[in-house]
Amino acid sequence: MALVAIARRRMLLDDDVIVSLADHTWKILDLSASDVSDFGLAKVAEICTSLGAVDISRCDKITTSGVSELVEHCLSLETLRCGEGPRSDHTARRCLDIFKPKLNDVEGDSWEELNTEEIANGAQSLRWLVWPKIDKNSLEGFSSECPRIIVNPNPSPFGFRGTQVPREALPDIQLDDSIVKDLDPKTWAVRGFTLKAMPPSLSSHTELSVAEKFRLAFVERDTRLAPKRAKNARQHQRRAEREWVMTDTTAKAVALASRASRSVHSWN
Incomplete structure (x- = not known):
C-alpha cells in the first residue's frame, strides 16, 4: 500500500x-x-x-x-x-x-x-x-x-x-x-521537487494546484539546468573533434593545414 x-x-x-x-x-x-x-x-x-x-x-x-x-x-x-x-x-x-x-x-x-x-x-x-x-x-x-x-x-x-x-x-x-x-x-519527490503540504482550506483545489506545481517545478529545473546542458554539449563536441583528429590521418592533415594557415595569416 x-x-x-x-x-x-x-x-x-x-x-x-x-x-x-x-x-x-x-x-x-x-x-x-x-x-x-x-x-x-x-x-x-x-x-x-x-x-x-x-x-x-x-x-x-x-x-x-x-x-x-x-x-x-x-x-x-x-x-x-x-x-x-x-x-x-x-x-x-x-x-x-x-x-x-x-x-x-x-x-x-x-x-x-x-x-x-x-x-x-x-x-x-x-x-x-x-x-x-x-x-x-x-x-x-x-x-x-x-x-x-x-x-x-x-x-x-x-x-x-x-x-x-x-x-x-x-x-x-x-x-x-x-x-x-x-x-x-x-x-x-518528482524531478527534484517535493510537494509541500496544502492547508485544509485549499483542499478543494488540490487537483489543479498539484498538477501546476509539478509542471512549474519541471520548467524551473529545466531552465536552471539549460546552461549546464549547453556547456556539456560544447565540451562533448570538442572532445569528439579531438578524438576524430587523433584517429584519422586525413583529419590530422586538415587540422595541421588549418593551423599553418592561421599562423601565416597572423604573421602577415
Whole structure:
C-alpha cells in the first residue's frame, strides 16, 4: 500500500502498477488523480474484496462500469470518494442508478423496511459518499433514492445521525495519508521537487494546484539546468573533434593545414 501511495503521489499510478501490487488484505484504496481505468479498478476489486473505503476522485478514466464492478465485488464497501472534476462528476451523477436498490417485485412503501435478501442489487453496504462539488439535483436524487447513503457528512463530537463519521469519510484528508505518515516526503519527490503540504482550506483545489506545481517545478529545473546542458554539449563536441583528429590521418592533415594557415595569416 505504501508503494501505491508513493506511485500515486509521483503520478505514476496506472492499471499495470495497481494490478501488480494489489493484495487481498487491503481495506482502503486511494486512486485519486491517477491514470487507473475501469480495467484496473475491476481487477483490484476482484482481488481486494474486503475494501471498505475507496477514493476514485479525479480519475478521468473510471466510469460507471468500473464503479459497478467495485460495488459487485466489494460487499463491505462503506465509503466512496468521487467527483472533483468534470469527467469524475459526470461519472458520479450516473452512479445513482448503481447505488440505489433494485427491487424484485416486492410490496411496501419504503425499501428501507425490506430485508436484505429482498434487494437484488445496489450498494447495500455503502454508507458514506464524499462528493464535495455535488450538484443540487444529484443531492436530491441521493436523498430520495438512497436515504441510507450520507453525502458529504460533517464531523461532529456527537456523531452524524447517531453514527460516528469515520476518518475515511472526512473531506479534508487524503485516504492514504496514514500509510505514508512515517515516510520521508523525499520518497515521492518528482524531478527534484517535493510537494509541500496544502492547508485544509485549499483542499478543494488540490487537483489543479498539484498538477501546476509539478509542471512549474519541471520548467524551473529545466531552465536552471539549460546552461549546464549547453556547456556539456560544447565540451562533448570538442572532445569528439579531438578524438576524430587523433584517429584519422586525413583529419590530422586538415587540422595541421588549418593551423599553418592561421599562423601565416597572423604573421602577415
